[in-house]
Amino acid sequence: MPLSIDVRNVTRTYDDLQAVADVSFSLPAGRTLGLIGPNGAGKTTLLRMICTLVQPDCGDVLVEGFSVRNQPREVRRRLGFMPAEFGSPRGVSIAEYLEYFACLSGLSAAERTIRVRDVCELTELRGRESVVVNGLSTGNRQRLLLAKTLLHDPAVLVLDEPASGLDPRARNELRSIIRTLASLGKSVLISSHILPDIEDISDQIAIMEAGRLVLHGDLSNLQQAHIGQRRIARIKVAETDQERARELLLTLPFVVGCNLVDRGLTVVYEAEDSSPLLTVLLQHRIRVSYFSENDVDLEQIFMNTTAGKVT
Ligand SMILES: Nc1ncnc2c1ncn2[C@@H]1O[C@H](COP(=O)(O)OP(=O)(O)OP(=O)(O)O)[C@@H](O)[C@H]1O
Ligand SMILES: [Mg+2]
Numbered sequence: 001m002p003l004s005i006d007v008r009n010v011t012r013t014y015d016d017l018q019a020v021a022d023v024s025f026s027l028p029a030g031r032t033l034g035l036i037g038p039n040g041a042g043k044t045t046l047l048r049m050i051c052t053l054v055q056p057d058c059g060d061v062l063v064e065g066f067s068v069r070n071q072p073r074e075v076r077r078r079l080g081f082m083p084a085e086f087g088s089p090r091g092v093s094i095a096e097y098l099e100y101f102a103c104l105s106g107l108s109a110a111e112r113t114i115r116v117r118d119v120c121e122l123t124e125l126r127g128r129e130s131v132v133v134n135g136l137s138t139g140n141r142q143r144l145l146l147a148k149t150l151l152h153d154p155a156v157l158v159l160d161e162p163a164s165g166l167d168p169r170a171r172n173e174l175r176s177i178i179r180t181l182a183s184l185g186k187s188v189l190i191s192s193h194i195l196p197d198i199e200d201i202s203d204q205i206a207i208m209e210a211g212r213l214v215l216h217g218d219l220s221n222l223q224q225a226h227i228g229q230r231r232i233a234r235i236k237v238a239e240t241d242q243e244r245a246r247e248l249l250l251t252l253p254f255v256v257g258c259n260l261v262d263r264g265l266t267v268v269y270e271a272e273d274s275s276p277l278l279t280v281l282l283q284h285r286i287r288v289s290y291f292s293e294n295d296v297d298l299e300q301i302f303m304n305t306t307a308g309k310v311t
Helices: 043-050 072-078 094-104 109-122 138-150 168-183 195-201 219-226 239-250 275-283 298-305
Strands: 003-014 017-028 032-036 058-063 079-082 156-160 187-191 204-209 212-218 231-237 255-261 264-269 288-293
Touching: 003 043, 003 187, 017 043, 017 058, 017 187, 017 204, 017 212, 032 043, 032 195, 032 298, 043 058, 043 156, 043 187, 058 072, 072 079, 079 138, 094 109, 094 138, 109 138, 109 168, 138 156, 138 168, 168 187, 168 195, 187 195, 195 298, 204 219, 204 298, 212 219, 212 298, 219 298, 231 239, 231 275, 239 255, 239 264, 239 275, 275 288
Parallel strands: 032 187, 032 204, 079 156, 156 187
Antiparallel strands: 003 017, 003 058, 204 212, 231 264, 231 288, 255 264
8 A cells, every 4th residue: 555654763853852762664555544642742843844844853754755854845735734733814814815825835826726615625714714713713723724724725634733622513523624625535644632633523533742652553453452451340239239340340350440420330340251240140130220441542552652751
């Protein structure tokens, strides 16, 4: 499968701080990769190197086969970058703003009209083209930034925390826009601190900590690999049985903890099979009304992988 992004041993140092330290990974064409990591992990620095905005000290990145070091113009033609920060000009409408950047991309007048309409359609900004940019809500501002990123129809999208500050509905809409872009065949590299969103839209995950890549792979493989480490089950029993149930569960050697949370028991255990939890309760005639074994989620993978190091 051709690679959209091929990061090869890139390092970037600021004074004596290694913001990104010897990071390598690749993203096949048409896939979505979620990049996560604590504050200061080096995510933005890495994304900016991929987008030719920061020069690596060592290593290189190929975007659709073009080097950020030697062919930055070719890279920029193929890649759209949505930064985390947005400086909004005053008194300019959405249409004028997009027209301006479409002009900078070198599109002809006829192409500009079509592209501005298309990106507004994709980002659900149609009908709002005359609204002034500096008064936009966070949701519409993020839509506009994404629309601008899409103007030159790049095959590769790099989005730095696009969901930051969005309310749940706006986050939902953004997820759906990103899924649409992926279904159009775009490759997407997206950073975020909102793990359920990343889990929802990504095929692959990369985790950075203190400048290093600590994990990279297909989400489903990572979930498999983390089974066997700590897992969580939620169990509801009759109120009068709660304390006895807790004591019984704690007698099992693979149960690490058991606490009453939200009128149910949250059991932390280290085993692949959760059925002995239920068996012991039923054998002692505990009245169980609910039992759920949680899948390994991205938050668990993140917690198992990172050590809380900061730069
Ligand atoms: N231009 C710069 N000059 C000096 N230090 C920098 C610069 N840019 C980033 N850094 C430092 O590099 C480290 C990585 O920063 P970066 O912004 O890449 O992290 P991040 O993972 O994006 O964090 P966040 O989750 O907070 O956005 C931090 O310690 C930061 O202070
Ligand atoms: Mg950042």
